[in-house]
Amino acid sequence: MSDTPLPPGSYRPATDKWGAFSKLAARLPEGSLALVDRTVVKHHPGLLPALEARNPRAIVQITGGERAKNFASLEKVLTGGLTLPRSGTLIVIGGGTLGDVATVAAHLLKRGVRLVQVPTTLLAAVDSSLGGKGAVDLIVRGNVVKNPVGVFHYADEAWICPEFFTSLSDAQRREGAIEAWKMVACLDGRLFRKYMRQAPTLEQLVKDGRRLKESVCAKDPYEHSGLRRVLNFGHSFGHVLESLSRFKLSHGDAVGLGMRCALDVGRRLGVTPEPVALQVEQALEQGPGILGRDRIASLIQRTPLKDVVDLLAADKKAGTSGELRMILLTGIGAFDIRDVPETEWRQLWSAWKNGIRP
Structure with a gap:
């Protein structure tokens, strides 16, 4: 001490x-x-x-x-x-x-x-x-x-x-692995490709995840510069899904589904290239094993859009005027912070409700 x-x-x-x-x-x-x-x-x-x-x-x-x-x-x-x-x-x-x-x-x-x-x-x-x-x-x-x-x-x-x-149960191990893979996908393309070739040991996963997060926090310890927002990749819609499930959906699994949504939004806005979105999504399925799109559909099937809008507006990651501020991948290991109009993510709602990739 x-x-x-x-x-x-x-x-x-x-x-x-x-x-x-x-x-x-x-x-x-x-x-x-x-x-x-x-x-x-x-x-x-x-x-x-x-x-x-x-x-x-x-x-x-x-x-x-x-x-x-x-x-x-x-x-x-x-x-x-x-x-x-x-x-x-x-x-x-x-x-x-x-x-x-x-x-x-x-x-x-x-x-x-x-x-x-x-x-x-x-x-x-x-x-x-x-x-x-x-x-x-x-x-x-x-x-x-x-x-x-x-x-x-x-x-x-x-x-x-x-x-x-x-x-820990297999589900608990999975959700921890999802968070670690999230940081690697956003911050270290070379390491992400290494993970795709060979899954890391649990100890290495913890060390890599902590190292990457610390590298971000050291540069933006209080989220003032905006760099630290990268850690919120998958969290905007992930938190919504978590709330709608009454927290029966674990946080890690919610982030995994939120990353699917974020990749869809990135493709919709032309920020995330199609090959990048496809490769990252497939790697997350094969690596940590994120849940399928049918889980998104089951959670939002009977949810009024107004409830989702309210949850997104209340989220601490919203912009100063209430806009939806999201982390979107521009490449493997590269990202951008974008304000996403409600009209854009609403265009994806029908596909999400049907459990399909837009």
Whole structure:
């Protein structure tokens, strides 16, 4: 741990520690606050004893998942950390949803405490545990709007413990792989083609994903320059589909379907060449295994367009005038940021409803 914390929210480069959790836990300052996913505790019985050995101030257990990303969970963590000093540490052991709640809590507690991220899902390891962003969801007209209330608060460290990945389902591994492939498709054409020839190991996937995301965050730590928006490839319509499914569709799978939509929009606007769109889509099907277009159709079949327009308008990635701001590929490993008129993506709606490629 660093002795002198930076001001709350300040950018700090990624400091990754790989190893067994029991050994890394010895680094945790005594009297820390811990937020732990109940499900992870069930699968890994050695977790709580390793934490308790460090005399934590409190161990808050919450079951992870999108339903946990709300103000009630945030309040529970804040209450557990009421006596935590400004120099204290909040450690979160779980997936991206608990990581988001912990990031907000770490920013608010005593106006900023140290944060240690311990991702237990592949998705959190390659994406959400890195980059300093945390948020909670809101309900708007009966629909869940993802991440409209949040902060930037960079973790002091991230502990990557491969043991936690052993209990993941195939679906959980897939959604983490989708996020990693997403970054490679946007940022490193050479690596993308290498992945197409031979699928990476899980450890290499995590290292490549974190390296690419860190390279972007270092240049645009607070999304001011616009470069960091590349990480939102597939998220605009992905978040819509996720919300419409009432979060039965996982975030990673939603992003995979959102990338299909983004490739369609890119072709529609003449930004994404047809061969590029086809090659990327086929690679995503054969590599991480994104879901088929029939899943898009099943989610929007009975959805009024107005509901989709409302969800897109409420999304934090909208432009200053509410326009839909999307990341579109111009090549493999190259992208552009475009404002997409509603009239353009509406032209694709019929094909999406029928589960076919426009």
